[in-house]
Amino acid sequence: MDVHAIVCIKQVPDTAEVRIDPKTNTLIREGVPTIVNPYDIHAVEEALRLRDRFGGKVTVISMGPPQATEAIRKCIALGADEGILLTDRAFAGADTLATSYALAQAIQHLAEREPYDIVFCGKQAIDGDTGQVGPGIARRLGIPQLTYVLQIDSFDPAAREVVVQRKLERGRQIVRAKLPALLTVLKEINELRYSAFPDMLRARSYEPRIWTVADLDVDRSQLGLKGSPTRVRKTTVPTPRQAGEIIAPATVAPEQAAQRLLEQFEKTGVLKEIVELTGGNAAHA
Numbered sequence: 447m448d449v450h451a452i453v454c455i456k457q458v459p460d461t462a463e464v465r466i467d468p469k470t471n472t473l474i475r476e477g478v479p480t481i482v483n484p485y486d487i488h489a490v491e492e493a494l495r496l497r498d499r500f501g502g503k504v505t506v507i508s509m510g511p512p513q514a515t516e517a518i519r520k521c522i523a524l525g526a527d528e529g530i531l532l533t534d535r536a537f538a539g540a541d542t543l544a545t546s547y548a549l550a551q552a553i554q555h556l557a558e559r560e561p562y563d564i565v566f567c568g569k570q571a572i573d574g575d576t577g578q579v580g581p582g583i584a585r586r587l588g589i590p591q592l593t594y595v596l597q598i599d600s601f602d603p604a605a606r607e608v609v610v611q612r613k614l615e616r617g618r619q620i621v622r623a624k625l626p627a628l629l630t631v632l633k634e635i636n637e638l639r640y641s642a643f644p645d646m647l648r649a650r651s652y653e654p655r656i657w658t659v660a661d662l663d664v665d666r667s668q669l670g671l672k673g674s675p676t677r678v679r680k681t682t683v684p685t686p687r688q689a690g691e692i693i694a695p696a697t698v699a700p701e702q703a704a705q706r707l708l709e710q711f712e713k714t715g716v717l718k719e720i721v722e723l724t725g726g727n728a729a730h731a
Contacts, residue, residue, distance in 0.1 A: 447603045448502035451493035452556070453526070453566045454549050454583065455486040455508045457517035458573040482517045484633065485568025487524070491636045492598065492629075493566050494525050500603060502563075503527040505556065506654075509537055509548055515654055522649040523641040529654035530556070536659045539671035542574070546582025547668045553587060555662050563603055565628040569594060577630070584628035592621055593630045 460479040493504045506521045508514050509532040518529035532552055540548065553565065565587075567580035577593070584591035596618065597611040606625040611618045613632060641649075659666065667673060691710070693703045711717035 447500055449496050449500040449564070449601075449603050450502050450560060450562045451496055451504050451564050451566060452553060452562050453486070453490050453493045453504060453506050453521070454579070455490065455506055455517060455521060455568075456483045456571050456573075457481070457508065457510050457514040458483045458571055480513070480517070482520050483568050483571045483573075485570060485572075485631065487520075487568075487638060488633050488635055489566035489568050489629075489631050490521050490524055490526060491638050492631055493564075494639070495636065496564070496601060497527075500601075505530065505560070505562075507549060507552055507556075508532070509540070509545060509552075518654045519649045519652050522652045523646045524639065525642065525645050529652070530657060531654045532657050532662075534658040536666060536669050539674060540669065541674035541676035542576050542578040542582060543675060544669055544671075544673035546579050546586060547673060548662075548664070549579070550583045550586035551662050551664050552657060553583070555657075563625050564601075564608065565589070565626065567628065567630045569630050569632050580628060580630035587626075587628070590623040590627040591630070592623055592627055595629045595631045596634055598629075598635075 457480050460481055490504070490506065496502075497504050504526045506518055506526045506529045508517055508529070510517070512531075512533055514531055514533065518526075518531060522529060530552065532548055537544075537548055553562065556562070565583065567583070569580075570577035571579070581591045581593060592608075592610050592612065594613045595610045596613040599609040599611060599620065601608050603625065607622065608625055608627055608629075609620065609622045610629065611620055613634075659669065665673075693706055698706070708717070711720070
């Protein structure tokens with residue numbers, strides 16, 4: 447039974463090159479090296495594994511400027527069948543709420559002609575780290591959302607059911623859901639395949655379908671900056687950490703090392719916190 451898997455991906459700045467515009471408090475993307483969001487690549491891989499097992503197709507959808515075509519081509523090189531790029535000035539400046547709205551509308555538009563069985567997203571995007579877009583898409587589509595997926599235990603397109611393992615802070619949770627469903631996946635869910643040579647050749651000249659606002663049935667007030675209630679008021683660069691001091695036992699007597707450590711604890715306020723947390727018992731240690 448053929449399976450249609452949709453994967454939402456994002457082209458993000460290379461984290462080593464992130465810069466912030468001090469006037470707009472937004473990321474400077476011009477002239478900055480970009481990559482496919484690493485979590486999204488694993489989402490593509492998991493979709494490809496379902497297609498390899500059941501047949502069907504994998505469609506990749508991304509929202510971004512025209513250069514995001516390169517992110518879609520990367521997914522085509524991995525083996526994805528088709529790519530769709532949402533690009534329009536009306537999408538610019540979107541926060542997670544507006545982004546999830548646009549992507550959900552695109553999925554609904556696609557589903558009118560090509561019904562889908564499952565939607566994959568990465569756990570989060572490395573440029574925002576919110577983890578909100580995937581769940582937002584699921585909520586708007588009215589389908590189950592399974593987040594932080596570490597493993598797919600079973601997938602039954604005939605019974606319209608999927609069972610997954612979710613990674614939690616204190617263990618794993620096994621969840622069963624009806625299809626279609628949306629999964630946000632972790633990197634640990636799979637090992638990435640190498641691109642096959644025919645797919646690499648195809649990707650070089652591949653042109654994704656381009657959808658603008660005019661192609662979708664959308665409320666323009668929910669797109670871009672107009673549809674984004676989130677506002678960044680201020681951004682700051684973290685203060686670099688000072689180098690620590692190493693007290694080598696080979697060059698300092700144990701008594702001197704202990705005294706030096708105690709002085710540093712008192713200077714930084716750590717000793718006071720220890721005393722307070724231990725009810726004063728630490729003072730006798």
